[in-house]
Amino acid sequence: SQQGEEDPQALSIQEGENATMNCSYKTSINNLQWYRQNSGRGLVHLILIRSNEREKHSGRLRVTLDTSKKSSSLLITASRAADTASYFCATDNALANSGGSNYKLTFGKGTLLTVNP
Amino acid sequence: SAVISQKPSRDICQRGTSLTIQCQVDSQVTMMFWYRQQPGQSLTLIATANQGSEATYESGFVIDKFPISRPNLTFSTLTVSNMSPEDSSIYLCSVAGTVQRLDEQFFGPGTRLTVL
Numbered sequence: 001s002q003q004g005e006e007d008p009q010a011l012s013i014q015e016g017e018n019a020t021m022n023c024s025y026k027t028s029i030n031n032l033q034w035y036r037q038n039s040g041r042g043l044v045h046l047i048l049i050r051s052n053e054r055e056k057h058s059g060r061l062r063v064t065l066d067t068s069k070k071s072s073s074l075l076i077t078a079s080r081a082a083d084t085a086s087y088f089c090a091t092d093n094a095l096a097n098s099g100g101s102n103y104k105l106t107f108g109k110g111t112l113l114t115v116n117p
Numbered sequence: 118s119a120v121i122s123q124k125p126s127r128d129i130c131q132r133g134t135s136l137t138i139q140c141q142v143d144s145q146v147t148m149m150f151w152y153r154q155q156p157g158q159s160l161t162l163i164a165t166a167n168q169g170s171e172a173t174y175e176s177g178f179v180i181d182k183f184p185i186s187r188p189n190l191t192f193s194t195l196t197v198s199n200m201s202p203e204d205s206s207i208y209l210c211s212v213a214g215t216v217q218r219l220d221e222q223f224f225g226p227g228t229r230l231t232v233l
Binding site for chain 2: 050
């Protein structure tokens, strides 16, 4: 079954505006990671948030996690045309010392963000 | 973060043939994985590449179709066997368990495969 579901599926905004993308998941997790993918290329790792964290920042990115609602959001502030890409959330139930296949990720369907200049 | 390279970056293949994709990491990592991304879709895990032993496959993926090798901690290969047009996808390797960032998973640039 699909673990992560992003919404919206597509988002179009003007340069300078903020973009918010949401991700929901179904089972318990240990980590949630956000990735960016430009036009069918490889995935760029943006940020990891652990299940015991509620908010994390990295530059213009802000990620929140609400484990009670099994949801996360990614906020991109002051967007730029170069932010145009697909954004995916991915969850795992890896524990730092468990090793093995617990590190495997389950991906959401992604949000296609278009930032118009 | 780990630097990951994949070869080839893209290929166009004929039905019934096989293609082997290589994944090389610039540092030793604990985990290596192979994912498939079909056109317009999200990523689906094919298997976990285990060093020195058989890969662990996800439901719907079998060793005869996707044989995987991982001879050491920095290298893995995925073969797509007896290809059909339905195998046209982007294939991505990923790694986790680097020394600096244990839980984060990083992806290679992908191999775009088109099967005619």
